Amino acid sequence: MAGVSGCIKYSMFTFNFLFWLCGILILALSIWVRVSSDSQGIFNSTNVSSSSNAAVDILIAVGAIIMIMGFLGCCGAIKESRCMLLLFFIGLLLILVLQVTAGILGAVFKSKSDLVINETLHENTKFLSTTGESAKQFQQAIAEFQKEFKCCGLVNGAADWGNNFQQDPKLCECLDTQRPCTNYNGKQVYEETCISTIKDLLAKSFIIVIGIAFGLAVIEILGLVFSMVLYCQIGSK
Known part of the structure; x- marks a missing residue:
């Protein structure tokens, strides 16, 4: 056999x-x-x-x-x-x-x-401008994301941060001269919003x-x- x-x-x-x-x-x-x-x-x-x-x-x-x-x-x-x-x-x-x-x-x-991404991020943009303790972790994560990927805000740029931008104007500070920057309240911030970056990352991951x-x-x-x-x-x- x-x-x-x-x-x-x-x-x-x-x-x-x-x-x-x-x-x-x-x-x-x-x-x-x-x-x-x-x-x-x-x-x-x-x-x-x-x-x-x-x-x-x-x-x-x-x-x-x-x-x-x-x-x-x-x-x-x-x-x-x-x-x-x-x-x-x-x-x-x-x-x-x-x-x-x-x-x-x-x-x-x-x-x-x-x-789905658009709806989710548009809805949660409000967390960037709030001052409650519950939103701080989300704000910290987005701030770190902005620094790493050189973008600003989720949908409307620096305006998404509301009064929190005045408290910390370095949130979207444009330090990379190779990236497009824009003026917001007298500060140079990154022009690109993070929603496009998030979409690109998710598409690549997919x-x-x-x-x-x-x-x-x-x-x-x-x-x-x-x-x-x-x-x-x-x-x-």
Whole structure:
């Protein structure tokens, strides 16, 4: 009877070891985003806070699942366990189906994302001009964002800050002569508003996510093929 191909066996192990490392990376990055004050600050006072947190929580779960799947695949290949390989195949197939479904939903949502972003940021512009304690974290996050990306305000530039601009006129101070500046209340501030920068960052992030998802789908299909071939070979020994 045919034996188990060493090439398939160790290819399967290598694949799953890399898969396991990917799970660790996704889990680590997701946890970092979840606890990072910088990533949370901008949306903490907005209507998208719960949805953004839910998305990160989903990624944490995905990272943990991928780690488990990688472990099952590695052990199944080395120990030639049909049970582990079958569990790996079923789990990976479910992940692939969910991933394709999420990709379709994401593509549908992409056409509406600009409208959602516009509505959200326009609505939360008011937090920049308020003086309450509840808005301070949001204001601090936007101020740091302005310094890093050399933009000013969310929608209407420095005017979004209202009287808070008088309290801290360095909020949008234009220090980069290579960027377009404008005069506001006698101060040189960045002309570009942050809403366009945020849109660009989200668009780039969306493209990166699509690329990663496509790459993972190819790897997952290879994993399905390897696991089924190895499963059949073990059964025919």
